[in-house]
Amino acid sequence: MTTHHTDTSAHTARAATPAHHSPTVRGPLPLGADPHASRRNGQVLVGAGAVTAFVSTMLPWTWTAEFPGDLTIALYPAGLQLLTLVAAVLTAALLLASAGVRGLRWLTPGGKHSALLLMALASLAVTWYTAGAIAVELGGLVNLEPGMWIGAAGTLLAVIGALALPADLTPETGDAREPGPWARLTHALKAPAPGRPAPLPEWAEILVICASCALGLYVFAYGIEADGGPPFIGFLMISAFGFPALQRTGLPRRLTALTAKHRGVTLAATFVAALLFPITQSNEAYTNIAVSVLIFATVALGLNMVVGLAGILDLGYVAFLGVGAYTAALVSGAETSALGIHVPFWAAVLIGAAVALVFGLVIGFPSLRLHGDYLAIVTLGFGEIFRISVQNLDGDSGPNITNGPNGIPNIPDLEIFGFNLGEPHTLLGFELGRFANYYLLMLLFTAVVVTIFRRSDNSRIGRAWIAIREDETAARAMGVNAFRLKLMAFALGATLAGMAGTVLAHVEFSVNPESYKFVHTAPPNSAFLLIAVILGGMGTVSGPLIGAALLYLIPAKLQFMADYQLLLFGIALVLLMRFRPEGLIADRRKQLEFHETGQLDVPDATAQTTPGLPGIGKTEA
Amino acid sequence: MTTPTTTAAENPAPRDAGSAVLDASGVTMRFGGLTAVRDVNLSVRAGEIVGLIGPNGAGKTTFFNCLTGLYIPTEGTVSYKGTVLPHRSHLVTQAGIARTFQNIRLFANMTVLENVLVGRHTRTHEGLFSALVRGPRFRRAERHSEDRAMELLHFTGLADKRDHLARNLPYGEQRKLEIARALASEPGLLLLDEPTAGMTAVETTATRELVLAIREQGTAVLVIEHDMRFIFNLCDRVAVLVQGQKLLEGTPDVVQNDDRVIAAYLGTPFEGEPGEAEAAEVRAAEEAEARAAEEAEAATTAQAARADQPADAPEGKAD
Numbered sequence: 001m002t003t004h005h006t007d008t009s010a011h012t013a014r015a016a017t018p019a020h021h022s023p024t025v026r027g028p029l030p031l032g033a034d035p036h037a038s039r040r041n042g043q044v045l046v047g048a049g050a051v052t053a054f055v056s057t058m059l060p061w062t063w064t065a066e067f068p069g070d071l072t073i074a075l076y077p078a079g080l081q082l083l084t085l086v087a088a089v090l091t092a093a094l095l096l097a098s099a100g101v102r103g104l105r106w107l108t109p110g111g112k113h114s115a116l117l118l119m120a121l122a123s124l125a126v127t128w129y130t131a132g133a134i135a136v137e138l139g140g141l142v143n144l145e146p147g148m149w150i151g152a153a154g155t156l157l158a159v160i161g162a163l164a165l166p167a168d169l170t171p172e173t174g175d176a177r178e179p180g181p182w183a184r185l186t187h188a189l190k191a192p193a194p195g196r197p198a199p200l201p202e203w204a205e206i207l208v209i210c211a212s213c214a215l216g217l218y219v220f221a222y223g224i225e226a227d228g229g230p231p232f233i234g235f236l237m238i239s240a241f242g243f244p245a246l247q248r249t250g251l252p253r254r255l256t257a258l259t260a261k262h263r264g265v266t267l268a269a270t271f272v273a274a275l276l277f278p279i280t281q282s283n284e285a286y287t288n289i290a291v292s293v294l295i296f297a298t299v300a301l302g303l304n305m306v307v308g309l310a311g312i313l314d315l316g317y318v319a320f321l322g323v324g325a326y327t328a329a330l331v332s333g334a335e336t337s338a339l340g341i342h343v344p345f346w347a348a349v350l351i352g353a354a355v356a357l358v359f360g361l362v363i364g365f366p367s368l369r370l371h372g373d374y375l376a377i378v379t380l381g382f383g384e385i386f387r388i389s390v391q392n393l394d395g396d397s398g399p400n401i402t403n404g405p406n407g408i409p410n411i412p413d414l415e416i417f418g419f420n421l422g423e424p425h426t427l428l429g430f431e432l433g434r435f436a437n438y439y440l441l442m443l444l445f446t447a448v449v450v451t452i453f454r455r456s457d458n459s460r461i462g463r464a465w466i467a468i469r470e471d472e473t474a475a476r477a478m479g480v481n482a483f484r485l486k487l488m489a490f491a492l493g494a495t496l497a498g499m500a501g502t503v504l505a506h507v508e509f510s511v512n513p514e515s516y517k518f519v520h521t522a523p524p525n526s527a528f529l530l531i532a533v534i535l536g537g538m539g540t541v542s543g544p545l546i547g548a549a550l551l552y553l554i555p556a557k558l559q560f561m562a563d564y565q566l567l568l569f570g571i572a573l574v575l576l577m578r579f580r581p582e583g584l585i586a587d588r589r590k591q592l593e594f595h596e597t598g599q600l601d602v603p604d605a606t607a608q609t610t611p612g613l614p615g616i617g618k619t620e621a
Numbered sequence: 622m623t624t625p626t627t628t629a630a631e632n633p634a635p636r637d638a639g640s641a642v643l644d645a646s647g648v649t650m651r652f653g654g655l656t657a658v659r660d661v662n663l664s665v666r667a668g669e670i671v672g673l674i675g676p677n678g679a680g681k682t683t684f685f686n687c688l689t690g691l692y693i694p695t696e697g698t699v700s701y702k703g704t705v706l707p708h709r710s711h712l713v714t715q716a717g718i719a720r721t722f723q724n725i726r727l728f729a730n731m732t733v734l735e736n737v738l739v740g741r742h743t744r745t746h747e748g749l750f751s752a753l754v755r756g757p758r759f760r761r762a763e764r765h766s767e768d769r770a771m772e773l774l775h776f777t778g779l780a781d782k783r784d785h786l787a788r789n790l791p792y793g794e795q796r797k798l799e800i801a802r803a804l805a806s807e808p809g810l811l812l813l814d815e816p817t818a819g820m821t822a823v824e825t826t827a828t829r830e831l832v833l834a835i836r837e838q839g840t841a842v843l844v845i846e847h848d849m850r851f852i853f854n855l856c857d858r859v860a861v862l863v864q865g866q867k868l869l870e871g872t873p874d875v876v877q878n879d880d881r882v883i884a885a886y887l888g889t890p891f892e893g894e895p896g897e898a899e900a901a902e903v904r905a906a907e908e909a910e911a912r913a914a915e916e917a918e919a920a921t922t923a924q925a926a927r928a929d930q931p932a933d934a935p936e937g938k939a940d
């Protein structure tokens with residue numbers, strides 16, 4: 001472990017590792033008498049394993065095309081084979097980078113062997129899962145062609161080799177005992193923070209950001225398009241190991257620094273990537289999922305203002321989405337609407353937002369005088385009150401406003417500037433179907449909510465919200481009118497949800513009280529919204545968006561395990577809270593809170609150069 | 622009690638000893654059957670540094686909470702520069718009284734700079750709408766706030782830590798940051814609740830310098846402290862609180878030689894004048910106790926800096 005340090009002269013400033021590993025550090029599974037031999041043997045094994053796995057994807061894995069993805073054709077990797085192929089290539093690239101091969105070192109500014117180990121595990125997981133899935137689906141191991149066995153062996157070799165490589169960090173000194181295998185394994189998965197990057201030219205930085213956005217779009221599109229069942233599970237598996245591996249390399253941190261430096265470019269590139277999504281899609285079913293994801297994600301971001309910034313645990317948030325949706329349904333010319341009026345869409349949006357605002361104020365005014373658990377329970381109660389009231393305002397037990405449990409069906413499609421969003425249109429030569437139209441409309445709303453979130457966060461009001469979240473008494477003693485500000489956050493959150501609801505009503509053709517429960521097996525519901533925020537990362541912009549996308553896609557793709565869905569989410573959430581309590585995307589502040597490393601909080605010079613209000617920037621990769 | 626002091630001689634005299642900044646009259650606070658503060662009158666004049674001492678549980682923190690609107694006193698009024706203060710914490714700060722807490726209560730997961738910026742909340746007025754629009758006025762106000770905050774960080778010696786999380790600061794610097802955050806609201810009166818608890822001798826001296834510098838800038842200070850030497854060296858006037866009642870008030874010289882104070886600190890009822898031998902005993906015991914209290918305080922505060930203590934955490938009391 002000395003060669004790869006030659007390129008870090010510019011990096012050592014912040015690298016948490018000492019420049020030279022002590023020679024006693026060995027991998028979790030040493031292969032050889034001394035560390036150097038173990039390291040060499042490990043590298044050989046990883047290389048051989050990666051090549052073997054790569055070759056195996058060129059061979060048939062099974063004999064019949066009945067298994068999803070058709071893994072039967074030689075020299076034509078498809079379906080799950082592609083995932084193994086990608087993992088094998090990345091493993092090989094990381095191996096070369098960690099061995100210090102010129103031209104690839106930029107791949108691993110942070111951890112080297114830890115990233116390699118995780119990547120090898122990713123290829124192992126997806127390959128062995130494929131073997132298992134084939135055996136189960138087609139009934140027996142006889143259905144595996146030799147190629148499958150070769151792939152399984154290759155990925156196993158790579159993992160064994162990766163385990164022999166020395167850890168990236170020297171262990172804590174002072175503990176005289178020889179650490180056990182488990183301790184050595186967890187240690188081997190730790191990576192140092194990347195050093196300060198060598199400066200890139202401006203255009204190259206912007207290019208990196210754009211490429212990252214394109215990659216993000218591709219991964220998202222792949223996830224949406226993957227067939228439910230084995231291909232999607234394979235995708236989840238490779239993501240589950242691949243993203244941590246990526247994290248270890250330190251590249252995401254570099255990217256974060258870049259995005260912090262080029263805020264505008266990042267936002268624009270992300271927006272364009274999202275805009276391009278429906279164009280890359282030919283199948284209406286996928287754009288349908290995408291628009292639902294977008295609505296769900298936007299609502300989650302609104303909830304993040306309430307929960308993540310102001311610290312108000314709102315368990316009835318979905319009710320405001322319902323208020324918006326019902327309001328839009330009532331004023332948009334549906335036949336069963338009690339009002340029977342049809343206002344233009346912009347007016348429906350304003351009315352929906354205003355009604356949600358009023359509801360937010362009315363509910364927030366009494367309940368925000370409570371704190372903590374009491375407040376959570378009261379909001380939960382109000383959420384259910386909304387649903388039950390809607391159910392009962394059917395003309396029997398009350399005035400007929402909402403049409404009771406039947407809901408309001410047949411909400412007409414929107415017409416904006418003569419465009420009927422229900423009909424396909426051709427835009428710049430691309431065919432955009434109904435859901436693509438709504439997707440683009442919704443994207444506009446999402447952009448508005450993102451802007452509102454970012455701007456309010458980074459202001460006097462946002463700071464006061466966070467101060468209240470941190471310590472309400474101290475905030476009040478600093479002159480913050482806590483009640484007023486909490487009411488403001490609550491009402492703003494309600495307004496944004498109401499706005500999203502007006503689009504939701506049109507996309508889904510109908511509104512129905514059953515969609516606005518506290519908990520349900522499919523989104524949106526208050527529990528899922530909250531999970532999306534917590535899973536994604538409280539207080540961040542990208543966290544809830546990613547969390548919501550995952551939370552929507554997983555149930556949609558894995559319908560065959562609907563019965564266990566809530567159980568699986570529960571388990572996933574427990575694991576996440578154990579291993580990454582700050583959520584997938586860490587708020588810069590939260591990251592510092594949960595992983596004390598002593599010096600993490602010394603911000604990068606790049607993060608400081610943001611004009612305006614430095615130090616308040618957040619992770620928004 | 623002959624702690625070596627040079628109080629009045631060393632400290633510059635208050636610049637404007639005339640008008641009262643704080644006027645608390647007849648403040649009484651009862652918790653059920655317990656009367657934590659009983660009919661306390663206290664005033665602080667502009668440019669003064671006033672000390673508030675008393676044994677543990679005497680009601681000093683409770684008195685502070687009454688002054689700052691965190692508690693609604695059962696009886697009595699508090700006025701600032703002649704106007705009676707409402708019992709709302711943020712309005713008190715708005716009026717011009719800022720405070721620190723005995724158990725440090727920073728916004729732990731905000732940066733040092735952000736903490737101070739929150740302190741400026743009452744001195745800026747940009748609402749949600751202007752934050753969303755981000756016009757030139759908003760940006761000017763933000764920049765001005767940041768400049769002000771940075772001045773305070775320079776003043777307290779925390780400027781190079783502006784982007785650190787408050788929770789990661791060493792203990793002594795957290796205390797300083799609390800003071801900087803309080804000063805950000807441009808107060809006319811600063812209330813410090815045991816600002817040197819748990820500090821080393823060097824840090825204590827630095828805090829003393831800081832308090833003097835704050836007074837130099839025209840802010841009156843009311844300070845609770847256990848460290849007798851600190852108090853008698855610093856203050857123009859000292860009030861003694863015992864079992865919720867003001868026992869006595871006067872210059873440090875008067876207070877530190879008062880037998881009732883000594884007795885109160887020893888916890889024994891006062892009977893007649895102590896003899897020469899007795900006085901020596903008293904002195905030794907008092908010093909030992911002060912040291913012990915200091916150490917205990919240091920341990921608890923450092924450990925559970927944010928643990929809610931009943932006297933400090935009046936959740937929902939004032940709203």
Ligand SMILES: Nc1ncnc2c1ncn2[C@@H]1O[C@H](COP(=O)(O)OP(=O)(O)O)[C@@H](O)[C@H]1O
Nearest residue numbers: 652657676677678679680681682683684931932
């Ligand atoms: N919120 C409260 N509820 C009940 N008792 C309280 C409360 N706050 C303070 N007390 C009591 O008031 C007395 C004075 O406490 P405190 O003001 O913290 O003393 P000091 O700061 O002088 O050490 C103590 O006996 C304490 O237990």
Ligand SMILES: [Mg+2]
Nearest residue numbers: 681682723932
């Ligand atoms: Mg106290």
